[in-house]
Amino acid sequence: MRERKVYLTRAREAGLLLLLALAPVGASQAAPFAYVTNQGDHSVSVVDLVDGSIAATVSVGEAPAGVAVSKDGQRIVISDPKTRQVYLLDAGTHAVIARASAGQGPLGIALSPDAGRVYVADWFEDQLLVLDATTLDQLGRVAVGDSPSGVAVSPDGRRVFVSDRDDNRISVIDTEKLEVVARVETGQRPFGLSVDAAGQRLYVANVASNDVTVIDLDSLTSIATLPVGNTPYGVAITPDGTRAFVTNQHDNSVSVIDTERLAVIAQPEVGEFPEGIIVGPNGALVYVASWFSNELLVLDSRSLELVQRIPTGDGPRAFGVFIAGGS
């Protein structure tokens, strides 16, 4: 119970800070929520991060997987490779307010920093689709490599990075020209990926080679390959860029990377088959979706202690930025 109290205090502080930060913008800002896609029971668990309670469980598609939430929390998009659609949720009611077809297997999904565009990787048609984030109308498409999975956007919004899983590389897309402008080799079967807040580095989890490729974004070259646990899946980075966290599906663990030393410094055990991972907006807490054990775990980003377990629906994936302002 003490852990829970500590968590609550911390989370309240975080919530309060967030509210204070947003106060000049308007009093209508919602509480911080996590949107966890439950692929096994066609739902999204909306978790109130102030106390870890479930604010809502929303029925979405048939097998929702990818998720992206805008920095202000006002725009929430979900991908479902089974229905082959993208869904837009209302930030207030959490209900689905729009949906649109998006290729043959929409998976990785990300929003532009201004939340005007949705980028979706189409696993089966090997393309990145660009949608209007309000209407979900298709604005364009870019051919990428084989089985595109993870999608991340640079902080300035000018580039999109896509893991071409079965080509062992990432594609770099210029968002103005909507063209692939570079390709960078990775380890085997790159999947989840994340850019640091400074826009200097990209971290890519390689599912089959059990490592993470670190890419320098100025030179677009790989500067390190870091061995992590078995079957790495998702990557999260603290807002200050000093730590990266990688979920290892087959190890039930998270690898913690010191980004200055470019070394794994810890590998705490978490729930079974960890997948989606994100660092909360103030960097204090890390949230991990455990696909097999149906829970969202909350870890202290410094002590790495488990501070809370939150039950979700069946098969949580939470693949993407599933918390507003998360990284």
Add this chain to the structure above:
Amino acid sequence: MKRAIALFTILSVAFASVTFAHGPTRKKVIVNKEVAAPPEKVWAIVQDFHDMSWLPVVERTEGDGGNEPGATRTLILVGGAEVVEKLEKYDAEGRSYFYRITDVDVKVLPVTNYSAWINVKPADGGSVVSWKGAFYRGYPNNDPPPELSDQAAVDAVTGLYEAGLDSVKQRAEAAE
């Protein structure tokens, strides 16, 4: 020679794509069986990675590496089909191990990217043995034929786990 190498390359590439490509939705199956026998007795039946005689469809097991991570085994099934598996984690104290299939024909078991855990835990008056699997259906693309659908994969794995754990239960309780 060049032609032979080219052919080998084509085959390897084809094999690689078959091995790694998968459908959109990973599925899971969990089967738990209560057994009226102590956990050490139940564990003794399932603990050897190179003896899967407790699964009725397995005729014999070949392989090496003992119970160390990295060990491989080939299950030779009744009728001659083979399944190749690799041990990933082994925890004798916690009575659990984790392995994955590295090669199987979807006609034998309609799954891809399959991994599974087996563990035995103490319970009231005995134990619970669990078999849990994570996998994709046998058909990697959209619109699978019925025999390679998500449902077919779940049904096949569930049937396997039920039969296997029923057999473990029977053996453990008979030994009591």
